[in-house]
Every structure is written in structure tokens, then in C-alpha cells.
Amino acid sequence: MNVLFVAPSGARAKALATETRRAADAGHRVLLVAESQAKLAGHDLDGRVETHWIGSSKLSYTEPATTRFFRRKVPLGLLRRVGRGPFRKRARKAAKNYRATVIAGLDADKKTRTQRLRRDRRDAVVREQVQGWAPDWVVLHEPLAVEAVAGFLPALIAERPALRTTYAFEELWDETDG
């Protein structure tokens, strides 16, 4: 079987290394989709496990040059210049206020847009792998995995009802065990 592990953050790295190895030992072809190799540092990933790194953390939103110039540089530059004159205290206070309101707002917006960019990349890569690699079994290994597949997995399950989905790849209970 083709077993696809979806672990966007790789937050459960130790379990990921254990469970992907277990899947490979069971004779499955295993693909892991996770953020980056660095996230799994310190946990030996079995050589048989194929990997696809999302790499979304490299992405960050770039502010338009006009915003950077007219809303960050110019106002603070002006206040700096004014602060060299007799209105030093007032200019310093105004700059402090400006940073706390406008600049903080711009930073928050930048952060939100960066998160959105990264989430979109994550969801797109996961979708591409789940749809393109034709897995027989999808292991949603962490909470973020459920969030990442929410947009397309229901339709895929409707199309391929035999697609197996689980939250882990551990030793299955056999009725003869009991």
C-alpha cells in the first residue's frame, strides 16, 4: 500500500520517526509530507521513507514599497527631524505613539498575511501530495494535518471511499491477541 503521513508541523517528530519506520517495516511504500527536515532533527528517519518538504516557513509577506516608505519611513523620519529642534519631547512622544499604533498595526497585518501565505502554501502542498501521489492510506498525524486537508479530503473520500484514513500507524490489535 501507499501510506502517506501528513504532518505539516512535524510537532510529533519522535512518533513520526517510529511510525513511518513501522509502516515501511510492514512493507508499505511510505511518503511523509512535513514542514522541513530541520523539524525532525534528532529523530532518525528511516531511509526507506520518501519525503516532501513543505518549506512554508521560508515565506514571508513583503510589504509594498509605498507602504514601507510613506507609512514607516517618512513619518518617523519627519518626527526624528522635528525632534532635533525645540519640540524634542513632543516629537519623541509622537513617535512613540506612532510606533504603538500605526507601526504595530502594520506589523500585525504583516504577520497575519505571512501566516496566511504559509497556510496557503501548506494546504496547497498537502493537497498536491494527497491527490497526486494516490495514497491508499492517509495518516493525519497531528492536529494541523486535519486543518490542512479540511478543504479537499471530504470530496476525495466521496470519490474514493476505500481510501483509508487514520490518526496514527501503531501496532494493530488482532482478535487473536485478546
Added chain:
Amino acid sequence: MKDRHVAVVTPWYPDPQVTYAGAFVRAQVEAVSGGCADLEVYHLKSWPVGAVGEALDANPAVLDLHARLLARSDAPLATAGGAVLHRVPTLTPRDPEWITHSDASARWLRTFLGGAPLKAPIVHAHVPITGGWAALENAAPGARVYMTEHSSFLAQLLEQPAARARYEEVLERADGFFVVGEPLHELISAEFPHHAGKLEYIANPIDFGTPRESAPTQLRRWLSVAALNERKRIDYLLEAFRRCCEEDPGLTLTLAGDGKLRATLEALAGELGVADSVEFLGSVDPAEVPGLMASHDLFVHTSRHETFGVVVVEALAAGTPVLVSRCGGSDQVLRGIEDAAGSLYDVDDDPEVLVNAYKELRERYPEGTDVAAAREHLRAKYSYETVAERHFEVWDREVNR
């Protein structure tokens, strides 16, 4: 009486990521499985989703998908004693309100079961606010629901009004309510005096099967098995260890356990000049603990507060003497055998308290101790067989009435 059909509902259970989390629940499962016709464990592991502070219902598509997946993703797993384990990822919001975690536990177990109740007529839950509530809300009519409280965070939980009201309801509805040690008994009795009569003790089972071959001759190889967090006071241990090393540079200290303070504590060991004598093992598998206990001379525990003190019993089960802080659970465990087992010392910020306790114990060891007798005393209370019998006695009460 082997026809017991039992379901265990728990938010804590070992998994490949954290092999020690809830190891005592797995020990309970292993202990009682031989007396059950079938035993199914439902592990309601918290899976936080969404942004911090966002309501769980903020992303309906995620919830809908999870509900669909739970219904089709059950892969019964093998666990201790031939029992069956179901992992039930429990989506929770990223908030500190216990009431939302309590609601989520009941909700996702219901979804996992497809709306049907748990089949077992006996349900034993761990952690009443989450596992207990989920068990009560999903037990079959007429099923008996018991629960065990282990939580070290209970006092903080009861400061939240909604969680407190929920806890009281759980206390009322449970057919049996157990605590693992005196600190929890005292806390719950004080908070809900009208339910104090309902509280009973039940211990965590400990493996007494692998004692060390011979007693240590000197108390020079110290061992701590504890998470590296503030409550365990490993910084205090390091300072006391340094002072003891001044007198005996041959001492060693092994720290088994991990946590967010690890880097800080490693740096501290360096600053104190004992880095060469201190080994940080990181987290260890529960199966490795008896061997670790047996390969050291002295188990040292510095915790500020414990609800039970599993590791103290594990040390003595291995035949290793102990030097333990009076942190609540450990006091109860060692009552009447303090001197035989080793030494108890007061929780105090002055490392000299631990240093003096060590020197006093070193002076009278081995003649002034009787670790073998302490071990037998504890075996009678905490062995798998004893704890299993206690569970059976509780579970069979209604039948025998």
C-alpha cells in the same frame, strides 16, 4: 470472576511520541486485564486547533471533517495485557478553560462511538474533569462509572467557576470516586465537604518483578527521575549535589527526564562546576526505569508537590534506597517505613536541608535502613496483584450486593 467487561476512558496514555505520559494508566490496564473478559481503552488525547483564544466552532469545516474521520478512522490497537486501545484525537480550542476541554472530551467520544453508548457495563475513567465527564456522558444506561483523580493541577482547575461546577456534578454522578493520595483527598474534601464521604483511595500499580541483584554498598551514584520543570526543583538538587561533591568528588548524578528547563539546568550544572559528574538522559521509556533504578545507589526526589509519588515506589520496588522531599504523596507512601526506606526531608529552599539529610542517611546506611523490609511493605500495597484486587473489589460491589 472473569466476566467483567470494562471500558477505560483516559486523557493520558503512552503513545510513540510521549512514552511515559499516563504510564500509570497503562499499568492499571495491565494489572486488571487478567480479570476482565474484555477491556477497551479510549485515549482522549487533546489535539489543540485554531488560533489562540479562538472558539472551537470557529472553523466548522475542520470539525465536520474530524467528525467524519473519527467515524471511519478507528484502528483498534494492541496494548498492555491484550487489551484494545482506541486513540480518539480530541480537538480542543487553544484556551486554558477546563470546561471547554471537558465538553470537547465528551463530544468527541460520542462522535467516535457514532452516538451509541459505551458497551461496557463498567467504565473506569481517569481525570474526572475530562475523562470522567466523557465517561458519564457516554456510558450506557445502568452502567457503573468509576473514576480516579491523579491531577496535580486540580487546585488551579477549581479556581475556574464553570469547571468547578462541572467537577461537582461529576463528583455527584460518579458511582465511585477515587484519589491516588492524601493531597488530593484533602483538597477535594476541603472544596466539597459534602462529598468527602464519597472519596476513596486507589493506588497506581507498581511493578515489583525486577529487584536489583544486590544492595548498593555506598550511596554515591544518585538518580533523579523527574520532568525538568519548576515543580521538581532540579536546580535545588544540583546545588545540593554540588555541596556534597565538595566532600566527595566521586559522586555522580543521573537526571532522567526532560522538560523546558533542560537547557537552563545544563547551563547551571556547568556554572556550578559539576557538569562532568551530572548526566542528562532526557526522557526515558517507562520500561527502562526499573533498570535505571537498579543501576544507581540512591534515588533522590526533590519535588515541591506530588499527588502520589510513583517513582518513589518504583525505586524501592527495585531495592534502591530513597532520599525524598515531604511533597505530599511521598509522605503517605513512606509512612511508617521512612527510616527503613531511606530518608524524608522537608521541602525548603535551603539546599543544606537536602545535604544534611544525605549525610545523615549516608552515616546510617546500610545498618540503619532496611530497604528489603520497606520493599515488602510497599509490595503489599502497590503491587499489580494488590491494585488489581482493589479494582475488582470496587467493580464487583454492585454485583455482590
